[in-house]
């Protein structure tokens with residue numbers, strides 16, 4: 085049998101994995117249902133035996149790549165290991181089977197965990213107020229920009245509509261500014277990869293709403309002038325927003341509030357260990373100063389005489405961005421992770437994330453050009469400058485790594501580096517894994533010299549080989565042709 089058929093194609097009438105016993109309760113009266121709600125034909129669900137079913141999904145899972153089977157240095161995405169303990173906590177019935185519309189009296193445990201998570205994130209960032217509402221980092225950015233906009237409107241400063249964003253920022257930053265109805269304005273980086281202060285000063289003014297900085301940046305650099313930058317932005321009447329998706333490099337070591345940050349988001353699904361390879365669910369809490377708290381999205385978790393509850397009636401709030409209070413399963417995992425590590429553990433995470441990235445940077449910098457070659461944070465960026473003469477592109481290097489059993493690094497991003505390769509090992513990898521990756525990267529560099537054709541042909545071990553990516557975009561095949 086063709087191994088790649090769909091379950092629907094493998095279906096044979098009458099096949100079952102399970103047969104239900106005789107009904108021992110009265111059958112529902114079908115005529116009690118509203119007219120028109122009964123289907124005329126049975127649903128076309130696959131009918132299949134258990135063994136075929138198990139093989140089908142195991143086969144599919146083997147085509148997947150995850151942190152559970154390979155090194156995954158996908159820069160900016162923080163593909164760290166997510167402890168299994170978090171998963172067992174998220175599966176506890178009392179947490180798994182609750183609903184936000186239940187009587188708050190029966191939700192006290194869950195609400196207490198959310199409240200404590202808010203307090204822990206406030207302690208890590210130094211910012212007073214936290215909302216767990218946003219479902220992703222990008223939604224956190226949007227929420228915070230709406231908060232800023234509302235704040236300025238209430239202060240009679242609606243003319244503040246410009247969001248200044250360095251060119252080394254994450255791509256979601258300008259997108260969020262635009263979605264919030266504000267105007268993104270690019271600030272240049274200097275030759276050291278840091279914000280060009282003169283360019284920033286020339287763009288600050290009475291129309292400045294927010295200076296939005298990814299710190300550490302997508303180049304893996306900590307913005308050493310950040311305190312001075314915050315002073316300049318505040319003097320111009322603007323707010324400082326920090327994209328804190330890279331907080332894994334500095335948590336427990338530096339508090340954003342101490343270098344002038346007014347608002348920021350955190351990516352619980354990156355820094356605080358929730359699986360996110362499949363694109364979600366995630367959580368992008370935002371942390372803000374007390375001054376900005378009244379505008380945070382509803383609901384807020386508040387305490388009164390009868391305990392904790394979700395308050396949807398927040399007079400100056402920007403409102404709701406999604407259903408209910410947040411992705412609770414993700415929040416629970418983050419809480420579990422933080423409790424397990426404690427303050428000291430959080431600091432060690434950051435130290436090891438930085439140590440691992442610098443280890444790779446120093447071991448690889450002779451083979452691969454590192455344009456901003458100074459001590460990096462949790463990630464660093466190199467490129468193919470040394471391989472270009474052989475006609476080897478960053479894409480070839482990334483594809484060859486797949487044959488060697490590694491997930492490739494992030495490629496062609498950030499845009500400020502030509503043909504970038506952005507490498508983030510995370511703190512959860514052992515030295516042996518890093519050494520194996522280094523060895524393979526050096527092997528690829530040798531192949532680029534001696535046998536570049538080999539790189540152009542990669543990958544050779546995957547179910548699908550090298551695609552014509554241009555054609556895939558222009559003539560995408562989006563439908564599967566059923567064989568039935």
Ligand SMILES: *Cc1c(COP(=O)(O)O)cnc(C)c1O
Nearest residue numbers: 160220221222254256298327329
């Ligand atoms: C991942 C990331 C984002 C976006 O977060 P999502 O949860 O994917 O929306 C924003 N900024 C930086 C620096 C990131 O790494």
